[in-house]
Amino acid sequence: MRHLKLIWLLAAKDLRIEYRSRQAFLTTLFFAVLILIVFNFAFDPGSASTRDASPGILWVALLFPGMIQLNRSFQSEMEEGTLQGIVMSPLDRGVFFLGKLVANWVFLLAIDILILGVFVIFFNFSLEPGLLWVFLLMFLVGGGFTAVGTVFAAMVSNVRIREVLLPILIFPIIVPIILAAVNATREVLIHNDFSALSRWLQLLVAFDVIFLAAGFLVFDYVVGE
Amino acid sequence: MNGYLFAGYAVIWTILLVYLLYLNKKQRQISRRLRSLSDSIRHEDLEE
Amino acid sequence: MWLLVPLYVLGVVALWAAFIHAPTERQMGEVQRIFYFHVGAAWTAFFAFFIVFVAGILYLWRRSPFWDEFGAASAEIGVVFTTIVLTTGPIWARPIWNTWWPWGDPRVTTTLVLWLIYVAYFILRSSLPEGEKRARFSAVFGIIGFIDVPIVFLSIRWWRTIHPIVITRTGNRLEPEMFQAMIIAVVAFTFLYFALLFLRTGMRLQHTVAEEMAHTLRERSE
Numbered sequence: 001m002r003h004l005k006l007i008w009l010l011a012a013k014d015l016r017i018e019y020r021s022r023q024a025f026l027t028t029l030f031f032a033v034l035i036l037i038v039f040n041f042a043f044d045p046g047s048a049s050t051r052d053a054s055p056g057i058l059w060v061a062l063l064f065p066g067m068i069q070l071n072r073s074f075q076s077e078m079e080e081g082t083l084q085g086i087v088m089s090p091l092d093r094g095v096f097f098l099g100k101l102v103a104n105w106v107f108l109l110a111i112d113i114l115i116l117g118v119f120v121i122f123f124n125f126s127l128e129p130g131l132l133w134v135f136l137l138m139f140l141v142g143g144g145f146t147a148v149g150t151v152f153a154a155m156v157s158n159v160r161i162r163e164v165l166l167p168i169l170i171f172p173i174i175v176p177i178i179l180a181a182v183n184a185t186r187e188v189l190i191h192n193d194f195s196a197l198s199r200w201l202q203l204l205v206a207f208d209v210i211f212l213a214a215g216f217l218v219f220d221y222v223v224g225e
Numbered sequence: 226m227n228g229y230l231f232a233g234y235a236v237i238w239t240i241l242l243v244y245l246l247y248l249n250k251k252q253r254q255i256s257r258r259l260r261s262l263s264d265s266i267r268h269e270d271l272e273e
Numbered sequence: 274m275w276l277l278v279p280l281y282v283l284g285v286v287a288l289w290a291a292f293i294h295a296p297t298e299r300q301m302g303e304v305q306r307i308f309y310f311h312v313g314a315a316w317t318a319f320f321a322f323f324i325v326f327v328a329g330i331l332y333l334w335r336r337s338p339f340w341d342e343f344g345a346a347s348a349e350i351g352v353v354f355t356t357i358v359l360t361t362g363p364i365w366a367r368p369i370w371n372t373w374w375p376w377g378d379p380r381v382t383t384t385l386v387l388w389l390i391y392v393a394y395f396i397l398r399s400s401l402p403e404g405e406k407r408a409r410f411s412a413v414f415g416i417i418g419f420i421d422v423p424i425v426f427l428s429i430r431w432w433r434t435i436h437p438i439v440i441t442r443t444g445n446r447l448e449p450e451m452f453q454a455m456i457i458a459v460v461a462f463t464f465l466y467f468a469l470l471f472l473r474t475g476m477r478l479q480h481t482v483a484e485e486m487a488h489t490l491r492e493r494s495e
Contacts, residue, residue, distance in 0.1 A: 148417065155410045159400045168396055169414065172389035173421045176428035183432065203428055214420055218413050221333055233307035233364040237314070237357050244353045248473065255479050262486045269493070 003095055010099025014073065015106060024072060025110070028065045032115045035061040036122055054123045055185035059178060061115055062138070063145070066108050067167050070149040073104050074157040097150060097219035101212075104146040112138040130188040133197065140204040141181045147211040148173050154222045180204050280464050287313070287454075287461040307365045309454050313462035314357040315384065319422075321351030321466060322387060325394075326419035329412030338481065339474075341408035344415060345398065346473035350466055352391040358384050379429040386425045390418040403484070 018024055039057045043050040116134060120127070152169045156162040171178075184200035187193045287309070328344030331337075362381055363373045375381055394414055401407040 151413070151417070155397075155413070156400075161400055165396060165400055168393045172386050172393055173417060175386050176421075176424045179428045179432055199431055203424075203431070207424060210420065210424070211417075214417060218416065221409050221413055227303050229304045229364055229368050230306055233304070233361045234310070236360045236364065237310055240353060240357050240360070248469075248476070252476055255476060255483060258483045258487075259479070262483060262490065265490055266486075269490070 003092070006091070006095050007098045007102060010096065011102035011106065014100065014103035017076070018103075018107060024069070025107070028069050029111055029114055031068065032061045032065045032111060033118055035064060036115070036118060040122055051123065052186070052190060054119070055182045055189065057123075058115070058119050058185065059141075059181050061119070062108075062112055062141075063174075063178070064167075065111060066145060067149070067170065068163075069107060069111075070104060070146070070153040070170075071156070071162055071166055073100060073107075073150070074153050078157045093220045093223050094216045096223070097216055100154075101146050101150045101215070104150055105142045108142045108146060109138060112142065125189060128189075130192065133188045133194070134185055136201070137181055137184055137204070140201070140208060141177050143208040144177045144204065144211055145170075145174060147208065147215045151215045151219055151222055154219070177204060177207055180207075280461075280468055283457070283461040283464050287458045304365060304368050307361050309458040310462075311358060311361045311365060312455055313458035314354045314361070315380075316459050317462045317466045318351055318354040318358055318384070318387065320463070321347045321354060321470075322391070322415075322419055322422065324470075325351065325415040329415035329419075332408055332412045333416075336405075338408065339478065341411065342477035342481065343470075343474050344411065346470055346477055348391055348394050348415070349473060350469045352388065352395070354462070354466070355384060355388045355391060359388055377429070377432060379426050379432075382429045383422065383426040387422060390421070394418065 036057065039061070043053065043057075113135070116131070116138070119125070120131070125131075149166070149170055152166055153162075156165050156169070159165055180200040180203045184197055184204075187196045187200075324347040325344045328340045328347060332340035332344065362384070366375060366381075367373050394411065397414055398407055398411055401410060
């Protein structure tokens with residue numbers, strides 16, 4: 001259980017850095033809001049088809065800033081060259097992976113909740129129980145996304161085209177959770193059909209478990225020799 | 226209908242052909258490289 | 274090279290089977306004949322990715338550059354075959370279902386995602402300098418990608434379905450000659466895959482040798 005404490009310490013360190021200079025958080029948040037706004041200009045705001053498309057818009061607004069943040073999460077390691085130090089330390093690399101993962105996950109959740117608020121305002125949704133299910137979806141999607149994303153972000157941390165490369169690597173892999181997220185959100189917010197939810201939730205949980213395990217096992221090879 | 230069928234097979238053959246040509250080109254590049262390298266080595270040995 | 278003779282023979286047999294042996298198709302018409310080569314390419318494309326996965330694991334375990342080159346060669350052939358599947362698919366789909374791209378169909382869209390993963394694999398490789406790191410990362414990405422493919426398939430299946438179910442669990446709705454033609458095409462493509470795989474791996478290894486020689490020469494002249 002000493003490991004759990006370590007994971008929490010690592011995550012807390014990263015989060016504290018983020019908190020001190022809130023610039024990153026606010027900029028990422030701003031970017032997400034911009035995406036929502038652009039889509040409102042891109043589509044006819046009043047029409048039913050836009051409303052139907054809105055879950056997709058929500059998740060696009062969450063995932064793209066999420067990628068930017070993932071890249072940034074390894075930036076300090078890259079700049080300070082501390083990645084080498086971590087490799088040589090007695091710290092279990094799996095623990096390091098989980099620490100990064102938790103930090104990214106929490107950061108993402110914070111953004112998610114705020115963006116959900118903006119989304120409700122822009123797309124005229126009422127405050128309903130369905131929103132709680134969307135929180136759950138954000139939690140689960142965040143897990144899978146950060147699991148895969150942390151591994152890949154570590155891989156591309158030293159590459160010049162990492163801003164574009166990270167999405168290229170991540171998107172094909174997270175297709176299942178995009179489908180699950182968007183469709184479940186649509187069921188819940190628009191169709192008010194909660195029966196179809198369980199299937200998507202199962203998929204998300206399975207995806208999270210599988211890729212958390214896979215990421216944990218494989219991270220050794222990404223960071224080490 | 227038959228137009229589509231023809232197009233389908235044409236596509237398959239074209240893609241395979243293009244790939245084989247690509248492989249051929251790569252192979253020639255490698256052979257050329259190896260030849261020039263072995264020439265350089267022989268040259269070096271002669272100089273010693 | 275001993276593979277070449279059976280390969281040519283198989284190729285001819287497959288063509289014969291697809292065009293002559295198999296009877297004229299039911300409602301779909303002549304276009305359906307694409308199906309044989311389409312399936313052959315599709316099976317091999319996914320198999321090639323499985324090999325990339327295995328090669329990745331073997332590389333991480335053994336650390337021999339051979340497995341890296343082997344995996345990359347398989348991926349290269351995989352992309353080519355996947356491209357064949359993705360291009361023949363719409364050509365077949367359009368006259369029959371009146372749509373170029375049936376998104377809801379799990380097999381079609383999963384193949385598209387497979388193609389994306391293959392391409393991402395190569396973009397990743399091209400962004401890294403040759404060496405141990407590139408091999409390691411390629412292996413990791415191949416492994417994660419392969420684990421993902423079944424999940425993608427399932428998720429799309431839960432989304433919607435239209436693809437004609439040709440081989441059902443109870444049997445197949447194909448006439449026996451058609452089934453034979455399909456199997457022959459699959460075998461032919463598999464042979465083609467292995468021939469290309471060994472050829473390409475050999476080429477990649479040669480290239481590595483050449484690089485090392487050039488490197489040694491450069492060092493010697495300093």
